[in-house]
Amino acid sequence: MVFDGHSDLLYDVTRRRLAGEKRVLERRHLRNLEAGGVEGLTLALWVSAHAQSFWKDVPEAKGDRERTDIMLLCMKAELAECPWLELVRTTEEAERAKAAGKKYAFLAVEGMDAIGNELGGIDRYADMGVRLGMLTWNGENLLATGAGGDPYSGLTELGRLAVRRMGERNILVDVSHLNDGGFWDVMKAADGPVIASHSNCRALCDVRRNLTDDQLRTIRENGGVVGLNVHHAFVHTDREKQTAEMLARHAAHMAEVMGMEHVACGFDFCEYFGPGNEGADGLENCSQIRNLFYWLEKLGMNEKEREMIARENFLRVLR
16 A cells, blocks of 8 residues: 655645536546555645646635635535545544545645745644645745745745744645755754655756755655655656656665665656646556556565555654
């Protein structure tokens, strides 16, 4: 079984529910989740307006906070219609849900633009049940700069305070999408494990969204994990090498640099976003997750090591 540390399914839930659909997860995604062996996942609140064109048709979605509230309402309505999925805050709750035959979901926030300059926004996230948080997406806000901006600018003073407040409220800091300068500032400011929920190795695919070996080692020393990302552009710069086998090689490289206990899954499947968001060949959607583990076995990883990557490592850090 697999724990997927980063999923954008709430994007699909929100846009389809706003268009009048119900039971989106059950009707459009459950079959693939089951085929892929997904026992649990992290659902991300991602409300970047410029990346999600459907918001333009929602008059109430005036800003990031309003969009967050709308997405939360859609999520709650969806969960009420899909009792096979339970929102959890702890690994103990996750294990109970699994024992009851349900899938479980932790809640994350992907970019904290919605809090503006108010650290109380982090308390609101915590009260909602958010357990993982990214300061920013690819752009710049009042806390930090993302991978799409100046690579050298660090956290703002408010961003440093936000990292500390996240620690106080038991929200894991997630550095996926953060720029390099912000990464190093987070590692200095964080009091506890830091994760990169959906990032690969820059040594194998030299793009800003991936991590250098020095960054991987620092996450190891910090006690965190890095989740493998299926997005084709983060697997290899050569289109012919954007494959499930190559993603398995990212896992092997992470294991060599960090140790097996720091490699995890954060697949970021988003084929439902449309063209340009495809997964690597053989990992086009979550029903094909087993293809990755086929290649991990071919690369020499034993059953215990594959289980660590599939679920144990990420859940250990959440615990």
